[in-house]
Amino acid sequence: DAGITQSPRHKVTETGTPVTLRCHQTENHRYMYWYRQDPGHGLRLIHYSYGVKDTDKGEVSDGYSVSRSKTEDFLLTLESATSSQTSVYFCATVAGDFPGAEQFFGPGTRLTVL
């Protein structure tokens, strides 16, 4: 998985609790992304980062926040988890900012909100 790890790999939590997912990369890639994968929807972009402390919203950002204090770490936080946020979350990076750069994905975090 191209030097990308995600933690935890599985988490079960209750509605209303805060949750933080971590993505760690060893490739020194500038761009990092958080996606959620749901049946019938493919992957949808939540937030992305184009450098340390530089982040922007994706297609489905409501209810999520991110932080990037170091090149290698990109955190996704659910401030108050809801059942609709039950999903599989993937982190991804790209090697460079050039047209058609392919993405590298982490192994995913399966989150269940009860």
Next chain:
Amino acid sequence: AQSVAQPEDQVNVAEGNPLTVKCTYSVSGNPYLFWYVQYPNRGLQFLLKYITGDNLVKGSYGFEAEFNKSQTSFHLKKPSALVSDSALYFCAVSPPGYSSASKIIFGSGTRLSIRP
């Protein structure tokens, strides 16, 4: 609105037969096109991409894809399927003019099942 469609949720093929996984897109201009594969409990892995040039693109594990501009399609193909090809396949499109992957649109995925 820009979109990507994978019209088949599932494709079933016998081992040794050719396989095709379909993808069509609606993006203005000349997009960048990708195929990714996801094995169980794993993240997506890059298979191949079309940027420009030859319409037939070759990728990993013997897969290839044909870009057809007039039909706005980018179908994934393999001449002889293997049981190990069974996985979830995603088509993705990046609109032209954007170098950041933040604009990539993923299809909903097609589950490929190869029977022995």
